[in-house]
Amino acid sequence: MSPTTEKLTDALYGLGWSTVKKLPEPAAVRLGRTIADLAWKRRGKGVLRLEANYARVVPDASPARLAELSKAGMRSYMRYWMESFRLPAWSKDRIRNGFVPDDLHHLTDGLASGRGVILALPHLGNWDLAGAWVTTKLQTPFTTVQERQKPESLYDRFVAYRSGLGMEVLPHTGGSAFGTLARRLRAGGLVCLVADRDLSASGVEVKFFGESARMPAGPAALAQQTGALLLPVTLWYDDSPVMRGRVHPPVDVPETGTRSEKTAAMTQALADAFATGIADHPQDWHMLQRLWLADLDPAKAPDGRAGEGAPGRAGEGSP
Numbered sequence: 001m002s003p004t005t006e007k008l009t010d011a012l013y014g015l016g017w018s019t020v021k022k023l024p025e026p027a028a029v030r031l032g033r034t035i036a037d038l039a040w041k042r043r044g045k046g047v048l049r050l051e052a053n054y055a056r057v058v059p060d061a062s063p064a065r066l067a068e069l070s071k072a073g074m075r076s077y078m079r080y081w082m083e084s085f086r087l088p089a090w091s092k093d094r095i096r097n098g099f100v101p102d103d104l105h106h107l108t109d110g111l112a113s114g115r116g117v118i119l120a121l122p123h124l125g126n127w128d129l130a131g132a133w134v135t136t137k138l139q140t141p142f143t144t145v146q147e148r149q150k151p152e153s154l155y156d157r158f159v160a161y162r163s164g165l166g167m168e169v170l171p172h173t174g175g176s177a178f179g180t181l182a183r184r185l186r187a188g189g190l191v192c193l194v195a196d197r198d199l200s201a202s203g204v205e206v207k208f209f210g211e212s213a214r215m216p217a218g219p220a221a222l223a224q225q226t227g228a229l230l231l232p233v234t235l236w237y238d239d240s241p242v243m244r245g246r247v248h249p250p251v252d253v254p255e256t257g258t259r260s261e262k263t264a265a266m267t268q269a270l271a272d273a274f275a276t277g278i279a280d281h282p283q284d285w286h287m288l289q290r291l292w293l294a295d296l297d298p299a300k301a302p303d304g305r306a307g308e309g310a311p312g313r314a315g316e317g318s319p
Contacts, residue, residue, distance in 0.1 A: 010154045017161065020085035025241070032082035036074040046288040047074065053291060056209045057282045072283035076237055080126045080286060087128060088164055092136050099133040101245040106231050110250070111140060116185030116228035120219040122196035122274040123286045125235025125243050128165065131192060135166030142190035143168040145177045167192075178218065185228040195219050196274050197291055204264055205293070206271040209279075212293045213271070220266035224253055232270050234277025236284045248273045 020028055040047055051070040055061065061069065090098070101107075110117040119142075121127050134140050146158055146169050159169045168184075170177040181191050195216045198204075203214035223230040232248040251269045254262045278285045290296055 010157070013154060013157055016081070016085040017088065017157065020082060021087075021089040023086070025086070028082045028086055029079075032078035033075055036078035037071070039078075040071045040074045049290065050074070050288050052295070053285070053287045054282055056211060056292065057278055057285070059209075069283055073286070076125075076284045077286045077288070079237060083126050084128050084161075087132055088161065090132075095129075095132050095136045097242070099130055099137075099243045099245060101130075101133075101233075101247055103247045103249075106229075106247040106249060108138070110229040110231065111188075111190065113229070114188040116188050116226055117190050118185065118219050118222055118228050118230045119190070119192045119233050119247075120195040120230065120270050121192070121233045121235065122278060123194060124274075124277055124281065125237060125245065125284050127192070127194060127235065128162065129243055130233070130235055130245060131162070131167055132165040134190070134192075140190055141166055141168065142192050143170065143181060143184045144192045145170045145172045145181070147172045178222070181218075181222055182226050185222060185226040191222065191228070193219055195270060197287070197289065204267040206264075206268045208271050208292070209275055213291050214293065215267050215271055217263050217267060219270060220251075220263040223251070223266065224259065224262060230266065230270075232273035234274065234281075236277065236281035246277065248276075 020031070023031065047070055050073050051066045054066055054069045054073065058065070058069065087095070107117060107119070121130075131142065131144070134142060144162070144167055146155070146162070155171075162169045170180055185191055193216070195218070198214050198216040200216075202217055204217045204220075205212055206215050207213075208215075219230055222228060230251040232251065233245060234248070235243060235245040237243055251266050251273070254265050257265065
């Protein structure tokens with residue numbers, strides 16, 4: 001990304017947080033839908049990548065169905081951004097009433113046990129809203145990590161935004177974040193990680209909708225090292241202003257096997273839970289980037305699915 005593009009990107013995000021948050025909610029909804037539909041009609045790389053990813057999730061979908069899904073997916077993606085730009089201006093009551101999770105007892109019981117809890121999520125719905133709900137409704141602070149962006153001012157914007165919602169934000173660099181997360185968990189704290197995409201050398205290969213992908217080892221490794229509870233979470237939108245979600249049953253540490261074997265089994269269990277939520281609500285999976293290994297290596301994608309996708313949500317990552 002050139003310095004000029006970096007400055008423009010930073011300015012656009014700044015405009016979102018300074019201007020969009022001041023709009024009445026109906027106006028923000030209309031703006032988001034208009035931007036989404038325009039982007040969808042342009043058929044850029046991000047939309048094409050989104051459709052290619054949906055083709056893995058809904059393999060029997062016709063081209064017309066995939067186009068319908070990608071249009072709904074772009075609307076969902078822009079709903080995420082409109083909400084995120086406006087979250088700092090939402091009242092506490094609006095945040096408390098903006099999210100309804102099922103099976104919340106998995107989280108509250110885990111926190112009450114004092115053993116620490118790790119929430120692992122895919123790019124479904126709006127995890128910032130879910131996080132704000134946790135800090136506001138449950139009055140429970142938590143720690144997360146954030147990928148460093150360029151320019152540094154953009155990274156600072158995201159840290160300030162998420163810190164303002166009650167999150168402790170660590171930079172996703174080196175091994176220092178892992179150590180801090182482990183300390184928080186040993187103290188009985190809560191850690192939240194977006195964990196459905198990892199392109200690093202330490203990623204764990206999993207089967208995801210029948211094909212190989214790579215996901216972060218961090219959530220499983222943290223659970224093993226600290227004894228914390230590992231809970232998958234999936235989110236989705238319905239036709240109301242309220243986001244829905246589900247806290248899935250815990251992913252247990254296997255009783256036998258090496259550390260790497262246990263990590264692989266637990267990460268596969270996370271992938272399976274994520275797949276369940278994505279299959280039920282594919283239009284709310286905002287994966288505008290390449291994910292499957294066949295797409296990352298053109299030699300493995302004879303059908304032409306490989307290629308660059310648009311950037312996903314800036315500021316997310318996991319150790």
